[in-house]
Amino acid sequence: MxxxxxxxxxxxxxxxxxxxxxxxxxxxxxxxxxxxxxxxxxxxxxxxxxxxxxxxxxxxxxxxxxxxxxxxxxxxxxxxxxxxSGPEARRAVWASEAPESHLLNRFAEAVTQNLRQTFTNIDAAQFDAAAKRLASTEGRLYVVGGRITRSLAEYAFTHFQAIRARVTHLTSSSATWPHYVLDMEEGDTLLIFDIRRYEDNLQRLAEIAAARGMHVILITDQWSSPIASVAEHAFNCWVEIPSAWDSNISTLSLVEALVAAAQEERWPDARERFERLDQLFELTRLFRKP
The missing domain is CATH 1.10.10.10 (Winged helix-like DNA-binding domain superfamily/Winged helix DNA-binding domain)
Structure with a gap:
């Protein structure tokens, strides 16, 4: 072929x-x-x-x-x-074709290839538009992930909250989501993570958000979540590695790239926000001084 x-x-x-x-x-x-x-x-x-x-x-x-x-x-x-395919089937695929080299080398090669494929296939104009949307405070930004990707959602939330105001992280329990949906309005943005196996509750949430006139930004894998059909911007990340599980490395790298781009979009307002955040850390004495 x-x-x-x-x-x-x-x-x-x-x-x-x-x-x-x-x-x-x-x-x-x-x-x-x-x-x-x-x-x-x-x-x-x-x-x-x-x-x-x-x-x-x-x-x-x-x-x-x-x-x-x-x-x-x-x-x-x-x-x-x-x-x-589930974890057992995924392992069978790479195990049957695994070279004799050490797992560390195979893992490093797979991760490097995933990063290369992910960033090669990102449309620069789509990336810039998504970053601008994520940086805009004209509407509220909501962030949500699934069973595996909720850690990515939390990571994204922590950084975007430092960059801009009006950011909400939806809890991992879909039973609480109607409480968040209650306040969602036209012009707000939903940053949503969904990788295989795709989750019906995330798809329904995205459909509701899109129907309300929200901007849906999807981060998914190379096979693409069904949420792509309602997303304004959808980014595919390559995730296969020599493991029963998929990798989040390329996905996390894309998140960090979007965070960096949003930060630049809001500079110097973001810098002033960082300074005020550091002052609060100093007042609360959360971190040890070097």
Whole structure:
């Protein structure tokens, strides 16, 4: 299969979208609207469901870099399997192909590759727009994560709260979220983390926020959470490592990049806020002097 070495089918469509004809774009949009289900069917059924011809589908998948529809179909099935795989299945994948080198070397190589792929696939304009939104105090910023990503959400909250006012960290218990939703308004921003296995409660929260006119910023993995369909900005982070668990290193690096960009966006107001925060730390004597 001749594909981009770093792209999922969704990302390949985005990369090659400008090269597609109108009919090919029609199929591409149908696939994105029901991803990856619309492409799991046979080429005849997939074309009919999208209202295009079979040759149109065949030409589009070749433009994405696939030799033919079977390879395209197999790639979507592989993505679907990756989305639903648990820790045991993930370990089996890398363990069967693990080189003889030490785990530390394999881990370092995987993490480095994840970082490279993550930052290579970030659109600079989207990043700048998201950072500007996160820095803006015209609306309140809400931050939330899931079972694994709640630590990332807390990390992001701690830094954004130091940079700007009006930041709220939603608790890990979804039963309390209606209390936060009660105060959410049009123009507010929701920074949400969701990686495989994707969480239904996070998706519902994002849908409610989007319906209220909020700006939803999603940080997810390379397979992309369903929340991407309602997100104003969605960032994909590569997470696979030689482990039964996914890595948060590239995700954390993206968070730190967004924090740094938001800080610059608010400078010198952020500097003045940092100084006042240090004064409060001094008054409360929370930290030992060097």
């Amino acid at each position: 001749e594909t981009s070495p770093t792209g999922t089918v969704r990302q390949l469509i985005r990369e090659h979208y400008a090269q597609l004809t109108n009919s090919e774009r029609k199929f591409a949009q149908a696939l994105l609207d029901d991803y990856p289900g619309a492409g799991i069917a046979s080429i005849t059924a997939a074309a009919a469901n999208a209202g295009v011809s079979t040759p149109t589908v065949a030409r589009m998948v070749q433009k994405l870099g696939f030799k033919g529809y079977p390879a395209f179909h197999a790639a979507l099935l592989s993505e679907l399997q990756a989305k639903v």
